[in-house]
Each structure stands twice: as structure tokens, then as C-alpha cells.
Amino acid sequence: MTICGAATSNCYNTTSNVLVFISSSLSSPAKTKFLPSLSRFSVRHSCFFAQTRPRIGFNKPSMNLFSRLGFGGARAQENTDSSIPQGPDDDIPAPGQQFAQFGAGCFWGVELAFQRIPGVSKTEVGYTQGSVDNPTYEDVCSGTTNHSEVVRIHYDPKACGYENLLDLFWARHDPTTLNRQGGDVGTQYRSGIYYYTPEQEKAARESLEQQQKQTNRKIVTEILPAKKFYRAEKYHQQYLEKGGRFGFRQSAAKGCNDPIRCYG
Numbered sequence: 397m398t399i400c401g402a403a404t405s406n407c408y409n410t411t412s413n414v415l416v417f418i419s420s421s422l423s424s425p426a427k428t429k430f431l432p433s434l435s436r437f438s439v440r441h442s443c444f445f446a447q448t449r450p451r452i453g454f455n456k457p458s459m460n461l462f463s464r465l466g467f468g469g470a471r472a473q474e475n476t477d478s479s480i481p482q483g484p485d486d487d488i489p490a491p492g493q494q495f496a497q498f499g500a501g502c503f504w505g506v507e508l509a510f511q512r513i514p515g516v517s518k519t520e521v522g523y524t525q526g527s528v529d530n531p532t533y534e535d536v537c538s539g540t541t542n543h544s545e546v547v548r549i550h551y552d553p554k555a556c557g558y559e560n561l562l563d564l565f566w567a568r569h570d571p572t573t574l575n576r577q578g579g580d581v582g583t584q585y586r587s588g589i590y591y592y593t594p595e596q597e598k599a600a601r602e603s604l605e606q607q608q609k610q611t612n613r614k615i616v617t618e619i620l621p622a623k624k625f626y627r628a629e630k631y632h633q634q635y636l637e638k639g640g641r642f643g644f645r646q647s648a649a650k651g652c653n654d655p656i657r658c659y660g
């Protein structure tokens with residue numbers, strides 16, 4: 397049983413993500429739109445949540461959760477019909493919006509990174525690609541359901557190309573460690589791109605090829621069609637923005653590049 401950050405309090409791969417992002421954004425004409433808006437937001441919006449006072453109240457849900465862990469596995473075995481969880485994500489994004497979905501380790505930090513991207517209108521954390529219907533966090537952390545912790549992104553393709561999202565995905569994590577990100581070990585921490593359209597699939601495969609050229613280690617990221625998305629429990633949503641474990645809120649302002657403390 398492993399929960400986010402159980403083995404370490406450090407974050408993985410938090411340095412210069414936005415810088416990596418900017419330089420890769422310059423490489424194609426479709427992406428140049430992104431740069432001005434990012435700079436604009438960086439200048440105007442300081443990361444205003446970083447200095448706010450700790451809000452102790454936010455400790456409670458996670459402490460309750462941690463004390464309940466260990467009693468979670470039973471439900472998962474009851475429901476083994478995998479036709480629903482293995483079916484497609486048939487939710488519909490708002491008009492003008494598209495979905496994208498990524499698994500890159502503990503979903504808290506990954507979500508905050510995507511929240512900060514101009515053109516991303518909404519993010520949700522959840523579970524997908526597993527074998528049971530309606531899993532809980534405890535089920536997923538038990539390691540028996542094969543779900544991946546993912547972030548589902550709602551974005552406006554006119555304001556933010558899918559390639560920009562892919563760039564951030566690669567910059568945010570180590571795609572060469574199988575079922576593992578830093579101290580977080582388990583199949584729920586696997587690296588994955590879950591696509592909604594043939595165009596997304598093509599872009600994902602091409603970007604993986606590009607990334608592979610830049611490292612000697614084998615990239616183990618899975619690229620699969622998006623399956624049913626189970627929204628995680630409410631307290632996991634925008635967890636770090638709301639204060640994480642210790643009540644220190646982290647800014648989700650567009651363009652903010654404060655280092656992300658992945659576990660709060």
C-alpha cells in the first residue's frame with residue numbers, strides 16, 4: 397500500500413519546468429501564441445498564495461484518510477466486472493473545450509502544474525485504466541485495481557495547443573521509471589498519456605519519439621485511449637492550491653513558476 401509522498405517528503409523534478417516549457421514552446425509557429433500570454437501573467441501576477449498563513453483546518457481530511465488507510469482493500473474485490481472501467485471516457489467537455497489526460501505520478505503536483513497553464517480552463521484529478529468500477533483512493537492505493545492516478549485537463553485548443561500540454565507532461569516527471577516517480581512506487585504512479593482523438597494519439601507518439609532521442613534510458617510511458625474517468629474524492633481536487641497537508645496554499649495563478657511542493 398503506498399500513498400502519495402509516503403516514502404519521501406521531497407518532490408521530483410520541480411526545477412525550471414516553465415523554462416523548459418518556454419523554450420520548447422518556441423519551436424513551432426502554433427506555439428508562439430502561448431509565450432506572450434505566459435510572460436504577461438508572470439509579470440502581473442505574483443504567486444500570491446505562497447505567503448498566506450497556514451490553514452490548519454486543511455489537515456483534517458488527509459489525517460482522517462491516513463488513519464483509515466489499511467482498511468480500504470475489501471471493496472475492490474467485490475466488484476470485478478471490468479466492462480465499465482475499461483469502456484471509453486464518454487464525458488463531454490464544454491463547448492469549445494477539449495479533454496487531455498495524463499498520468500505522471502502523484503496527481504496533486506501534476507494537477508497544480510497544469511492549472512498554471514494559460515488556456516487550461518479546468519483540471520480534475522481521478523483514477524482510470526483500472527479493473528473496478530467506482531474506485532476509492534484507498535482501493536487505488538492498495539495496488540490491486542491497476543488504476544492510474546491522472547489529471548484530466550479541459551483546455552481551449554485555440555489558446556493552448558496539445559503540444560504545449562505534452563511539453564509540460566514530459567518536463568514534470570521521469571518517464572523512464574516503470575510504475576514509479578521518485579519515492580512514490582506502485583502501478584498508480586505509472587507514466588501515461590491517455591488520448592481522446594487520433595490527432596492527440598499521433599502528437600503523443602511523435603513527442604515520445606522526440607523525447608527518446610534525448611535520453612539513453614528507455615521511456616516506459618504508455619500511450620492508450622482514454623478510458624472511463626473516475627473523479628477522485630473532493631478533497632483531492634486542487635489539493636495543493638487549497639493548502640495540501642499542512643495548510644500552506646500554493647498558487648495556481650496562470651504563469652506562476654514557483655517551485656511546486658508536490659505533497660503540500
Ligand SMILES: *[C@@H]1O[C@H](CO)[C@@H](O)[C@H](O)[C@H]1NC(C)=O
Nearest residue numbers: 525526542544583588618620
Ligand atoms: C494495467 O493497465 C495497463 C494499462 O493502463 C495494462 O497495460 C496492464 O496490462 C494492466 N495490468 C494488469 C495487471 O492488469
